[in-house]
Amino acid sequence: MISIIIPVYNEEERLPALLRHLDVVSSGIVSEIIIVDGGSSDKTAEIAQAAENIVFHTSEKGRALQMNAGAKIAKTDIFYFLHADSFPPKDFDALILKEVQNGNLAGCFQMKFDKDHWWLNLMGWFTKLNHISCRGGDQSLFVTRDLFTKLQGFDESYKVYEDNEFIKKLYGEKQFTVIKSWITTSARLYDRMGIWKTQRLFAEIYWKKRRGASAEELYEHYYKRLNL
Template identity: 70%
Template sequence: MLSIIIPVFNEEKYLPLLLKHIRKVSSGNIAEIIVVDGGSTDNTLLIAKNAPEVKLLISEKGRAIQMNTGAKKASSEILYFLHADSLPPKDFDGLILKEINKGNKAGCFMMKFDKKHWWLNLVSQFTRVNHISCRGGDQSLFITKQLFEEIGGFDESYRVYEDNEIIKRLYQKNQFTVIKKWLITSARLYKRMGIWNTQLLFLQIYWKRRFGASAEELYMHYYKRVNS
């Protein structure tokens, strides 16, 4: 059994779709769905409260903080971190358990976007490759609770790039696999900012991190461009 942990902030559009999707495609191996809200001002809280399968937690805003909060309250020995706008494949819970039973303690799914564009299609194909440069949080993350605690969970100093940071530590421990099934994620940032502006932003964040930028510098660079 696994615990699904979903960090949310103003996700009234996507959270109902995700919960419905989980009900439809899971194979009965879910111990709980933990939704961790970071101060939503829309109907996200009401949606979570009215979903009988959801355990709602309130947290300080910040995905790393929210996901750590969820992990601390999780009852299962397998954690599955999932963004509200990402839809995992059919039998995702069974597929994760299969990998755990094979000795793979952490990993993700391949990822496609919900928008058709040749560049996004190309980017999606790279997620087949089990290399750190092809990873990102929208692909979701499963990990044993023991390994999660061993590496110290998410680094809460990161307000962006927190998924990549923890995945880097997992690759350093040779503990990462890619399940060859497609997860579908929203291209909402690409739609809002444009394909090339968004891709440029991600490349800038990646290289800034490679050259030693701090977590705060990454945050300031990201939000300056997203909110401009």
């Protein structure tokens, strides 16, 4: 069985649609959906608590903190970390279980955006490749409990880039596969900032990390650019 862990912060618009979607596309292998709220000021908590078969939990704000908190209370041996604006494919849970049974203990789905633009389509195409430079949190992430525990979970010093840091450790263990089905994620940040400004920001974060920037430096740069 699988535990879905969804970190949220002010997701009242997206969360209801995601929960409906999961109910439709799941093949019945999901044991629990854990929503970890980082102190939302909108109706996110109210929506989550009113939904059926949802485990609602709170933690300090920060996706790494929230995802680790969800993992601590999860009851199954397979964790599936999912962003609130990413919608997995039909039978995603059966596909994950099949990979684990085949010895692939961690991985993600191919990703496409919900916006038709040649650049975003190209970025989506690259997620087919099983290479660390093509990875990101919007592609979602499954990992077994044992491997997650071995790698000590997400590094909570990271407020951005936390997914990439953990995935780097998975590649170091030679445990990462890309499932050949498409998860669809929101292009809302690209809509808000513009495609080229957003892509430039991601490139800056990537290269700053390659050059040794600290977790705090990445956070400061990200939110400085985000709020320009």
